Amino acid sequence: MKDLLISLVVVVLIHELGHILMVMVFNKVEKRPLFDYFVSVDWKHVSIVHEKFARPSFNFFVALAGPVLPVICSSVLFSIWKHSFCHLLMFFSLLNTVMLHPALPDGRNITDSLNEMKGEK
Incomplete structure (x- = not known):
């Protein structure tokens, strides 16, 4: 049970760290x-x-980094x-x-960013 809780917290922390790292880069x-x-x-x-x-692409990568970084790590x-x-x-x-689903915050941010990028062209 302890490992289960610790692993869940670690994934949440890495998820948020993904967002933070991309925000800092941009x-x-x-x-x-x-x-x-x-x-x-x-x-x-x-x-x-x-x-x-x-740039909408920056917002896209910030939103994408959260769900992707835990998988990579x-x-x-x-x-x-x-x-x-x-x-x-x-x-x-x-x-x-x-979290990539459009009804959830990261997915909604990704969808909004893609729509903005589509509208720029």
């Missing part, structure tokens, strides 16, 4: 302050709040270290890709 590209974001935590959500980027760890904890990480990471 803040640097747009010459904004590097740490121009904040972490919002309430009883049922953890989110990274930042000013929307001028757990896949690498799984290939290096065959342990039952890695199986749990992989399970929650793959389950985390549900």
